[in-house]
Amino acid sequence: MSIKMPLPDAGVLGRRDEIVADLRRIVPGEGVISSAAEMVPYESDALNSYRQPPMVVVLPDTTEQVAQVLKYCHANGIRVVPRGSGTSLSGGSLPLADAVLLGMGKFKRIREIDFDNRIVVTEPGVTNLAISQAVAHAGFYYAPDPSSQIACSIGGNIAENSGGVHCLKYGMTTNNVLGCEIVLITGEILRIGGKALECAGYDLMGVITGSEGLLGVVTEITVRILQKPETARAVMAGFPSVESAGECVARIIAAGIIPAGMEIMDKPATAAAEAFVNAGYPLDVEALLIVELDGPKVEVDELILRVDAIARACGQTTCQISNSEQERLLFWAGRKAAFPAVGRISPDYICMDGTIPRGRLAEALTRIRELSEKYQLRCANVFHAGDGNLHPLILFDANLPGEMDRAEAFGADILRTCVELGGVLTGEHGVGVEKRDLMPEMFTEIDLNQQQRLKCAFDSQGLLNPGKVFPTLHRCAELGRVHVHAGKLAFPELPRF
Amino acid sequence: MDILKIRDAADVEQAVQAALADERPLEIIGHGSKRAIGQTQAADAVLDLSALDAVVSYEPNELLLTVGAGAPLADVLSLIDSKNQHFAFEPMNPARLLGTGDDAGTIGGMLASGLAGPRRVKDGGARDHLLGAHAVSGFGETFKTGGKVVKNVTGYDLCKLLCGSWGTLAVMTEVTLKVMPRPESQRTLVLRGLDDLAAVRAMTAALGSPYDVSGAAHLPAAVLRHPDSGMAGVGDGRALTLLRLEGIDASVKHRAGSLTAALASHGAVDGLDDDASAGLWQAVRDVTPFAAIGAFGAWPVWRIVCPPAAGGRLGEALAADTGGAVLYDWGGGLIWVALPGADDARAALVRGRAEAAGGHAMLIRAPQSLRDATDVFHPQQSGVAALTRRVKHSFDPKDIFNRGRMTRGTTP
Numbered sequence: 001m002s003i004k005m006p007l008p009d010a011g012v013l014g015r016r017d018e019i020v021a022d023l024r025r026i027v028p029g030e031g032v033i034s035s036a037a038e039m040v041p042y043e044s045d046a047l048n049s050y051r052q053p054p055m056v057v058v059l060p061d062t063t064e065q066v067a068q069v070l071k072y073c074h075a076n077g078i079r080v081v082p083r084g085s086g087t088s089l090s091g092g093s094l095p096l097a098d099a100v101l102l103g104m105g106k107f108k109r110i111r112e113i114d115f116d117n118r119i120v121v122t123e124p125g126v127t128n129l130a131i132s133q134a135v136a137h138a139g140f141y142y143a144p145d146p147s148s149q150i151a152c153s154i155g156g157n158i159a160e161n162s163g164g165v166h167c168l169k170y171g172m173t174t175n176n177v178l179g180c181e182i183v184l185i186t187g188e189i190l191r192i193g194g195k196a197l198e199c200a201g202y203d204l205m206g207v208i209t210g211s212e213g214l215l216g217v218v219t220e221i222t223v224r225i226l227q228k229p230e231t232a233r234a235v236m237a238g239f240p241s242v243e244s245a246g247e248c249v250a251r252i253i254a255a256g257i258i259p260a261g262m263e264i265m266d267k268p269a270t271a272a273a274e275a276f277v278n279a280g281y282p283l284d285v286e287a288l289l290i291v292e293l294d295g296p297k298v299e300v301d302e303l304i305l306r307v308d309a310i311a312r313a314c315g316q317t318t319c320q321i322s323n324s325e326q327e328r329l330l331f332w333a334g335r336k337a338a339f340p341a342v343g344r345i346s347p348d349y350i351c352m353d354g355t356i357p358r359g360r361l362a363e364a365l366t367r368i369r370e371l372s373e374k375y376q377l378r379c380a381n382v383f384h385a386g387d388g389n390l391h392p393l394i395l396f397d398a399n400l401p402g403e404m405d406r407a408e409a410f411g412a413d414i415l416r417t418c419v420e421l422g423g424v425l426t427g428e429h430g431v432g433v434e435k436r437d438l439m440p441e442m443f444t445e446i447d448l449n450q451q452q453r454l455k456c457a458f459d460s461q462g463l464l465n466p467g468k469v470f471p472t473l474h475r476c477a478e479l480g481r482v483h484v485h486a487g488k489l490a491f492p493e494l495p496r497f
Numbered sequence: 498m499d500i501l502k503i504r505d506a507a508d509v510e511q512a513v514q515a516a517l518a519d520e521r522p523l524e525i526i527g528h529g530s531k532r533a534i535g536q537t538q539a540a541d542a543v544l545d546l547s548a549l550d551a552v553v554s555y556e557p558n559e560l561l562l563t564v565g566a567g568a569p570l571a572d573v574l575s576l577i578d579s580k581n582q583h584f585a586f587e588p589m590n591p592a593r594l595l596g597t598g599d600d601a602g603t604i605g606g607m608l609a610s611g612l613a614g615p616r617r618v619k620d621g622g623a624r625d626h627l628l629g630a631h632a633v634s635g636f637g638e639t640f641k642t643g644g645k646v647v648k649n650v651t652g653y654d655l656c657k658l659l660c661g662s663w664g665t666l667a668v669m670t671e672v673t674l675k676v677m678p679r680p681e682s683q684r685t686l687v688l689r690g691l692d693d694l695a696a697v698r699a700m701t702a703a704l705g706s707p708y709d710v711s712g713a714a715h716l717p718a719a720v721l722r723h724p725d726s727g728m729a730g731v732g733d734g735r736a737l738t739l740l741r742l743e744g745i746d747a748s749v750k751h752r753a754g755s756l757t758a759a760l761a762s763h764g765a766v767d768g769l770d771d772d773a774s775a776g777l778w779q780a781v782r783d784v785t786p787f788a789a790i791g792a793f794g795a796w797p798v799w800r801i802v803c804p805p806a807a808g809g810r811l812g813e814a815l816a817a818d819t820g821g822a823v824l825y826d827w828g829g830g831l832i833w834v835a836l837p838g839a840d841d842a843r844a845a846l847v848r849g850r851a852e853a854a855g856g857h858a859m860l861i862r863a864p865q866s867l868r869d870a871t872d873v874f875h876p877q878q879s880g881v882a883a884l885t886r887r888v889k890h891s892f893d894p895k896d897i898f899n900r901g902r903m904t905r906g907t908t909p
């Protein structure tokens with residue numbers, strides 16, 4: 001682990017037994033885990049090269065318990081790391097040695113399904129997929145669909161503002177949530193938004209979404225649900241170069257078509273996926289493009305023809321169009337399993353998540369290829385091509401000396417390239433610890449200070465999930481100081497009327 | 498009062514620093530088209546951003562537009578229209594409602610007010626389309642948030658806060674927005690003569706169908722009776738319930754047929770195509786039945802946002818209790834209420850009922866004296882109000898931007 005985390009507070013560690021006893025009074029029974037052996041499963045999330053046993057694990061099952069735990073930690077200066085299902089790819093729920101790991105796994109109940117208002121009110125520990133399953137009998141579903149949807153929690157989705165292959169058309173988590181109950185580090189319980197399409201006042205829900213567990217602990221969420229489209233079909237087109245596949249994506253968008261999903265895999269990713277699921281992917285193409293259209297049959301059929309015509313014009317060399325639901329799912333099976341598929345061909349891999357302007361896809365790929373040679377590590381690429389979100393998978397073997405460090409350096413260079421090309425460090429996986437120290441590539445100190453000031457409005461002592469997102473931590477008092485530029489004329493030189 | 502004509506983004510920073518030095522509050526305006534909305538502000542000077550009007554870049558293939566915050570909305574709309582694109586959230590033009598100049602309004606004002614039109618039910622609001630911004634904070638510093646790509650979770654999403662903050666957090670100077678392809682065709686299904694409850698039931702059924710309804714509004718007979726309602730020629734005096742379908746032609750036709758069949762138990766359905774349909778939705782978006790020069794022009798107007806299915810009961814009760822008129826958008830989730838003058842626009846009654854229904858109410862049109870006596874924005878529960886104040890101070894610690902606009906009683 002090459003990243004520095006905040007130094008543990010020796011005073012807190014010294015009082016560990018007392019703290020554990022106090023927490024047991026708040027959350028009785030099995031809800032407090034303090035033995036080293038039982039805490040092992042909580043040592044890391046899906047960024048598993050980073051590991052750290054927490055001071056203690058607490059698994060509350062009511063909002064009131066969450067409030068009391070946080071109030072206690074606040075009063076005693078104890079850090080808290082919230083955790084959902086632990087599938088974060090950026091180390092968002094990585095524990096700290098002196099912190100309470102607050103697991104939300106017991107918040108497993110869907111509280112209300114309201115078809116008339118097209119919403120579900122749910123506890124945060126419910127998995128993403130379970131929400132869709134709970135409303136499927138009435139033809140509804142919850143649109144954002146991260147590949148981890150059988151495991152990841154909706155609370156984690158809120159914290160990371162997760163996306164999925166369908167967010168091109170249906171939006172990310174932030175576009176599909178209306179309200180929440182959130183507990184601040186002081187123990188105060190607040191309700192933000194609700195079943196209405198907009199909340200009163202500032203859009204606090206908007207900034208809580210994607211805040212990576214740094215602003216508060218979410219204990220209830222109201223999400224929007226949609227009626228399932230009548231049909232969905234997919235086109236799978238092979239191209240002789242990633243450039244031509246990228247051009248095809250650009251022309252589809254330019255033609256005014258927003259597909260439900262639009263994904264590219266490069267040759268190594270296609271080969272790994274095909275070996276894993278036998279989806280019938282062509283193995284002699286440089287890039288495989290999957291485009292899904294959904295809606296009424298007449299619409300889907302017409303758009304499939306338009307997409308096919310564009311793909312031809314862009315020089316596609318193979319083309320398959322799904323003629324049954326089974327076939328459509330088969331097209332996706334390989335793409336959805338791309339990470340585990342790559343996991344089979346390499347002892348270890350890390351998944352990058354930069355976004356670039358769509359038009360610079362080819363350039364980005366060339367640069368990634370050059371970096372792959374420089375670092376002497378293989379790289380398989382899958383992209384959410386429709387929105388320019390890249391997932392280069394860097395393959396390495398952690399048992400070989402130096403490979404892990406080389407893989408991380410390679411990854412960092414890819415993300416720097418994304419920023420250079422006009423893009424950003426992360427499209428959906430979050431900053432966490434993984435990209436924390438790269439934040440200055442994209443933001444100035446002033447930009448980051450403004451973000452930390454917002455953090456201060458929620459958590460003035462910096463006790464919630466410290467060491468994530470921000471490369472340097474400042475004290476709130478210092479950030480809140482206004483530097484008046486003395487000697488300034490009142491509104492100098494400006495034309496006035 | 499000084500009006501400071503900003504020439505570029507550096508001017509904004511300078512002006513804010515000077516204002517900070519003297520703790521002189523600033524009123525932030527684009528064209529000033531929405532100045533009549535909000536509480537009376539305390540301002541020592543006006544910061545006029547209308548010269549920040551550049552189109553920095555427009556890339557239709559990337560669905561991206563970057564413009565100065567002072568860019569005129571009307572010009573930007575015609576620019577993107579020339580590439581068959583639009584802002585999917587259908588920004589409201591409140592000119593007729595407020596009785597102000599027609600084509601005024603800037604992109605900055607559009608975002609800061611965040612007033613979305615009928616397509617809100619399907620495609621979200623302004624907050625769902627602002628991707629990145631440069632802004633000057635109340636610390637006198639220029640910061641950046643978000644980016645110039647459609648998908649991004651790097652750092653807190655401050656864009657969400659800027660939308661709908663009515664200029665009280667920071668002065669946006671340059672913004673990047675997501676634009677979307679304009680649908681090739683549209684059709685509006687019309688049900689006639691439904692009462693409010695029946696109308697909301699029909700809209701609920703339509704919005705809960707797979708037919709991708711992009712607008713659901715109900716205009717009770719009372720608001721149509723006036724010749725200047727903006728709806729003349731559409732009806733025969735009976736209430737209108739409108740459902741919009743958009744997309745490629747074949748799809749619109751198909752869905753119109755399916756939805757008509759699905760709504761059979763709610764009443765007879767007829768239809769309006771492209772131009773007629775578009776005109777109607779513009780009137781709904783801009784609430785022209787309550788236009789300042791119209792029959793309800795002298796009445797204060799509330800904008801209530803509530804859970805859609807609760808809208809019918811709420812609107813009907815408000816109309817009955819106040820003798821006012823109501824119209825519904827967002828399938829019942831947005832209710833416009835015009836009611837006969839009273840010293841406080843019946844604030845306690847309107848807010849009590851809105852809250853009971855799970856919603857909130859904003860007094861969007863009222864004479865200044867009335868606004869001075871009433872909270873324009875819905876008062877928040879104390880914990881949320883306190884957090885809101887801390888958030889405000891995290892951007893603007895000396896309260897120099899639009900002081901008092903969102904909270905009554907904070908100005909002398």
Ligand SMILES: Cc1cc2nc3c(=O)[nH]c(=O)nc-3n(C[C@H](O)[C@H](O)[C@H](O)COP(=O)(O)OP(=O)(O)OC[C@H]3O[C@@H](n4cnc5c(N)ncnc54)[C@H](O)[C@@H]3O)c2cc1C
Nearest residue numbers: 084085086087088092146147153155156157159163213218
């Ligand atoms: C195989 C695989 C595929 C994936 N595919 C995708 C994908 O397609 N798209 C995508 O976007 N992501 C994907 N992810 C990443 C991950 O699944 C998401 O980020 C997910 O939202 C994390 O949810 P979680 O419940 O596991 O959260 P955790 O990993 O437990 O926590 C993530 C963050 O959320 C915070 N948190 C959790 N619960 C709460 C709460 N109740 N209140 C406040 N903060 C909280 C934590 O502190 C942490 O910062 C994938 C991961 C894997 C392993």
